[in-house]
Amino acid sequence: xxxxxxxxxxxxxxxxxxxxxxxxxxxxxxxxxxxxxxxxxxxxxxxxxxxxxxxxxxxxxxxxxxxxxxxxxxxxxxxxxxxxxxxxxxxxxxxxxxxxxxxxxxxxxxxxxxxxxxxxxxxxxxxxxxxxxxxxxxxxxxxxxxxxxxxxxxxxxxxxxxxxxxxxxxxxxxxxxxxxxxxxxxxxxxxxxxxxxxxxxxxxxxxxxxxxxxxxxxxxxxxxxxxxxxxxxxxxxxxxxxxxxxxxxxxxxxxxxxxxxxxxxxxxxxxxxxxxxxxxxxxxxxxxxxxxxxxxxx
Amino acid sequence: xxxxxxxxxxxxxxxxxxxxxxxxxxxxxxxxxxxxxxxxxxxxxxxxxxxxxxxxxxxxxxxxxxxxxxxxxxxxxxxxxxxxxxxxxxxxxxxxxxxxxxxxxxxxxxxxxxxxxxxxxxxxxxxxxxxxxxxxxxxxxxxxxxxxxxxxxxxxxxxxxxxxxxxxxxxxxxxxxxxxxxxxxxxxxxxxxxxxxxxxxxxxxxxxxxxxxxxxxxxxxxxxxxxxxxxxxxxxxxxxxxxxxxxxxxxxxxxxxxxxxxxxxxxxxxxxxxxxxxxxxxxxxxxxxxxxxxxxxx
Numbered sequence: 001x002x003x004x005x006x007x008x009x010x011x012x013x014x015x016x017x018x019x020x021x022x023x024x025x026x027x028x029x030x031x032x033x034x035x036x037x038x039x040x041x042x043x044x045x046x047x048x049x050x051x052x053x054x055x056x057x058x059x060x061x062x063x064x065x066x067x068x069x070x071x072x073x074x075x076x077x078x079x080x081x082x083x084x085x086x087x088x089x090x091x092x093x094x095x096x097x098x099x100x101x102x103x104x105x106x107x108x109x110x111x112x113x114x115x116x117x118x119x120x121x122x123x124x125x126x127x128x129x130x131x132x133x134x135x136x137x138x139x140x141x142x143x144x145x146x147x148x149x150x151x152x153x154x155x156x157x158x159x160x161x162x163x164x165x166x167x168x169x170x171x172x173x174x175x176x177x178x179x180x181x182x183x184x185x186x187x188x189x190x191x192x193x194x195x196x197x198x199x200x201x202x203x204x205x206x207x208x209x210x211x212x213x214x215x216x217x218x219x220x221x222x223x224x225x226x227x228x229x230x231x232x233x234x235x236x237x238x239x240x241x242x243x244x245x246x247x248x249x250x251x252x253x254x255x256x257x258x259x260x261x262x263x264x265x266x267x268x269x270x271x272x273x274x275x276x277x278x279x280x281x282x283x284x285x286x287x288x289x290x291x292x293x294x295x296x297x298x
Numbered sequence: 299x300x301x302x303x304x305x306x307x308x309x310x311x312x313x314x315x316x317x318x319x320x321x322x323x324x325x326x327x328x329x330x331x332x333x334x335x336x337x338x339x340x341x342x343x344x345x346x347x348x349x350x351x352x353x354x355x356x357x358x359x360x361x362x363x364x365x366x367x368x369x370x371x372x373x374x375x376x377x378x379x380x381x382x383x384x385x386x387x388x389x390x391x392x393x394x395x396x397x398x399x400x401x402x403x404x405x406x407x408x409x410x411x412x413x414x415x416x417x418x419x420x421x422x423x424x425x426x427x428x429x430x431x432x433x434x435x436x437x438x439x440x441x442x443x444x445x446x447x448x449x450x451x452x453x454x455x456x457x458x459x460x461x462x463x464x465x466x467x468x469x470x471x472x473x474x475x476x477x478x479x480x481x482x483x484x485x486x487x488x489x490x491x492x493x494x495x496x497x498x499x500x501x502x503x504x505x506x507x508x509x510x511x512x513x514x515x516x517x518x519x520x521x522x523x524x525x526x527x528x529x530x531x532x533x534x535x536x537x538x539x540x541x542x543x544x545x546x547x548x549x550x551x552x553x554x555x556x557x558x559x560x561x562x563x564x565x566x567x568x569x570x571x572x573x574x575x576x577x578x579x580x581x582x583x584x585x586x587x588x589x590x591x592x593x594x595x596x
Contacts, residue, residue, distance in 0.1 A: 025405070025406075027405065042419070067402075067406050067409075069400070069402050069406040069407070069409035069410040069413065070405070070406055070409040071409075072409060072410060073408075073409040073410070073412040073413045073416070073419075073420065074419055075378075075381065075413070075418070075419025075420065076374045076375075076377045076378035076381060076419070077374075077419065078413075078419070079374045079377045080373075080374035083374060099402075099406075101400070101401055101402050101429075101432075102367070103399055103401075103429055104365075104367050104397075104399050105457065105459040106459065107323070107325065107368070108323075108368055108397075109367070111365075111367035111368040111369075111370060111371040112367040112370060112371070114371040115367065115370035115371045115373070115376075118371070120373065121340070121371075121372055121373025121374070121375065121376070122371065122373065131399075131401055131429050131431050131432075132464075132465060133429050133430065133431035133454060133465055133466070134429075134454065134457050134459060134461070134462060134466075135457070135459060135460075135464035135465060135466070136461045136464050137459055137460050137461030137464075138459060138461060156431060156432065159403065159432050159433070160403070161403040161404065161432060161435055161436060162433070162435050163433025163434045163435030164432060164433050165433065166430075166433035166434050166435075166482060167430060167433060167475065167478070167482075168432075168433070170468075170470040170475060170478055171470060171471070172468040172469060172470055172475075173469070177470075177475060180465070181465060184464060184465075
């Protein structure tokens with residue numbers, strides 16, 4: 001298959017036979033003491049915890065999603081650590097969707113596109129999440145760089161948080177705002193389509209709204225979905241893949257993110273050694289992959 | 299007056315007798331060679347250019363707006379430099395509105411709030427720009443931290459870029475989305491009101507749409523406006539203050555940002571020495587302040 005991001009993503013999902021994306025969300029009150037204290041020694045703790053998660057995740061999932069805001073709270077060292085972990089995950093064979101939710105006008109959007117998708121000193125991530133509120137011209141620099149570098153752009157369409165509907169659900173001529181966003185992205189979806197037929201213009205489609213995911217799939221038949229909300233946020237595996245469609249090996253059409261449920265399972269919190277911790281998160285990732293595999297079975 | 303951000307902002311505007319906000323936007327192709335080559339030696343060039351702009355800006359304007367995306371393109375060193383320049387501007391007596399346009403769900407928004415408004419290792423900026431698309435719960439951590447630390451939050455309502463209308467202008471029951479955003483922010487505006495009557499819940503209101511600015515003022519009578527689009531983006535001083543209202547010393551109600559027109563004026567590009575450069579940008583800032591002062595005159 002080609003090297004387009006959409007093709008690389010669908011290929012790794014098929015290889016793992018599960019659409020699991022592991023979210024890397026560093027929380028000071030959840031990282032086990034084995035890794036040090038995030039409040040005292042942020043960079044070392046972030047690097048050790050993050051790289052250890054990646055080592056296990058690479059066996060169970062094709063995609064990693066670092067949550068940049070949780071790194072930035074530790075300042076420039078947190079920002080640098082997120083970049084190093086992105087590099088480490090990619091060198092471990094994972095695709096990285098950098099969850100940065102950027103969005104800005106022209107020249108600044110170019111800056112953010114270079115910062116996230118561009119090579120060093122950029123993150124050189126495979127895909128970045130972006131916010132569409134400011135308009136399509138603000139997405140253009142991300143899409144242009146993605147097209148040039150065979151990368152992806154994941155646009156917030158219908159998010160999974162409690163207040164997601166405040167603005168996304170406002171009714172515009174009989175349809176919610178998020179459907180209009182989806183419709184308006186058709187040219188960008190076409191622009192980033194790979195040989196698989198799927199597009200690297202991804203839509204963020206919250207798993208907590210499975211009905212909407214099906215509607216969104218009709219509006220965006222070729223967009224890969226990035227589905228948050230599975231696991232700790234309460235959505236089931238079946239809900240999470242509601243927007244997927246039949247493919248050569250079962251239902252496909254994106255990746256489902258799990259963060260807290262697979263990186264901070266209870267058994268890992270109580271682990272006495274790194275080996276115990278690795279076994280605990282490996283088991284949680286394996287279980288999540290199996291659950292998603294079943295939900296996608298033909 | 300109190301120490302609330304809104305009061306500090308309106309006080310410095312009154313002191314300078316002009317609502318000028320200087321935008322700090324580092325462009326590799328615009329920074330004069332006097333400061334080094336941004337592509338070769340990013341950190342030193344950013345620090346030297348940024349601190350030199352601040353030294354002049356502090357004489358002409360009360361507020362500085364660093365555009366974080368243009369720093370992030372230089373990686374963690376760019377990110378660190380933006381933080382150091384924020385600290386330098388504040389120690390020079392300026393208020394800093396960090397233009398980061400962040401927005402994310404609960405715990406991640408808390409991370410971004412700490413990163414931007416929190417103390418070291420955060421930026422400790424006076425105010426941060428945020429994106430409302432994901433819903434009001436995603437703004438809450440910023441507003442909570444701002445309330446606690448007497449700081450501000452500038453919400454993107456009606457931006458100044460060409461594509462701003464794509465989603466912001468979609469009609470919802472006879473009014474555009476941006477008006478609904480404005481209406482829904484009423485509780486947050488109340489929460490951040492200072493003794494002056496103005497609120498540190500600012501609205502970003504593009505100067506390229508003066509009619510909308512007047513409508514927005516009706517919807518948000520107490521919100522201070524952050525007005526982009528003046529100068530290089532084409533709006534006049536009169537357009538820029540269209541949403542301002544009569545105050546004790548003339549029209550007031552926010553700050554107007556000028557970036558390229560005051561930090562890269564033609565005379566500065568041709569400067570042979572730092573003194574010439576300082577004189578050139580000082581003149582451009584003085585002219586912008588005078589133009590805004592005239593537009594605000596009672």
